[in-house]
Amino acid sequence: MIDSHIHSDTRPYEDFENMAMYLDCAITLAHDPLKPYSMDVIRAHFDRIIYNEIERANKNGLKLFVCLGIHPRMIPPDVNYNMLREYLKRGIKYNKKNINKNEKYIVGVGEIGLEKCTREEIEVFEEQLIIAQELNLPAVVHTPRRNKKETTKTILEVINSLGLHKDTEKHMIIEHCTKETVPMIYDTNMNMGLTVQPSKLTPMDAVKIVKEYGGERFLLNSDSSSAPSNILGVPKTVLKMKINGVDSNIIKMISHNNAKNIFRLDV
Numbered sequence: 001m002i003d004s005h006i007h008s009d010t011r012p013y014e015d016f017e018n019m020a021m022y023l024d025c026a027i028t029l030a031h032d033p034l035k036p037y038s039m040d041v042i043r044a045h046f047d048r049i050i051y052n053e054i055e056r057a058n059k060n061g062l063k064l065f066v067c068l069g070i071h072p073r074m075i076p077p078d079v080n081y082n083m084l085r086e087y088l089k090r091g092i093k094y095n096k097k098n099i100n101k102n103e104k105y106i107v108g109v110g111e112i113g114l115e116k117c118t119r120e121e122i123e124v125f126e127e128q129l130i131i132a133q134e135l136n137l138p139a140v141v142h143t144p145r146r147n148k149k150e151t152t153k154t155i156l157e158v159i160n161s162l163g164l165h166k167d168t169e170k171h172m173i174i175e176h177c178t179k180e181t182v183p184m185i186y187d188t189n190m191n192m193g194l195t196v197q198p199s200k201l202t203p204m205d206a207v208k209i210v211k212e213y214g215g216e217r218f219l220l221n222s223d224s225s226s227a228p229s230n231i232l233g234v235p236k237t238v239l240k241m242k243i244n245g246v247d248s249n250i251i252k253m254i255s256h257n258n259a260k261n262i263f264r265l266d267v
């Protein structure tokens with residue numbers, strides 16, 4: 001099983017051991033843990049993920065991969081994209097160098113997206129989508145709790161307006177989907193993240209969506225963060241799916257294979 005979206009830097013040491021008992025790996029994403037006074041805060045956040053988190057998780061047996069990006073709630077006044085590009089390029093270089101050891105850490109750009117749909121947010125989102133395409137990396141796109149339907153619509157319009165390659169869209173994940181937003185994304189080439197978390201989907205909500213739409217292009221995650229979370233959201237949902245008669249191939253797809261293929265993981 002793969003938890004395709006967590007924020008490991010918000011979780012205590014002990015959580016990793018519990019996750020490691022069920023998961024083959026997890027993907028931790030940059031988010032908004034601090035007030036973004038300047039790009040230096042973003043740099044410190046990226047460094048913490050790369051230099052602390054991977055090791056902290058590994059020590060407890062949890063394999064961790066990383067996505068880096070500027071979250072819509074973390075845009076500093078001096079935003080620039082060179083630093084993000086440098087971190088991503090360095091990660092890609094490391095991945096290539098260690099390809100024989102099956103060792104990589106950077107697997108995507110994220111999480112990016114829109115929260116309030118301001119002009120600034122849209123510009124930062126567009127720039128990062130272009131970087132994801134340029135570096136051939138998957139992009140993980142946040143959708144907010146408030147105005148989810150309208151904002152998801154705007155997100156899809158922004159993506160469309162950029163005229164990205166089909167392959168870029170196939171490696172894009174629209175996160176925190178609900179039964180209201182799945183129909184909007186289902187007709188595109190993009191993937192849909194189902195987040196099982198107390199304020200988002202319950203395991204049964206995820207079961208219902210998968211029963212209706214099947215497993216293709218869906219990924220399960222817990223978005224474990226400083227908000228109320230269920231670090232075992234993915235294994236618990238898999239259990240509910242088994243109990244409720246979801247086909248084992250579909251379960252395998254949404255809890256492992258889709259994430260493995262999109263993020264090109266060797267797990």
Ligand SMILES: [Zn+2]
Pocket residue numbers: 005006007029031111223
């Ligand atoms: Zn998140």
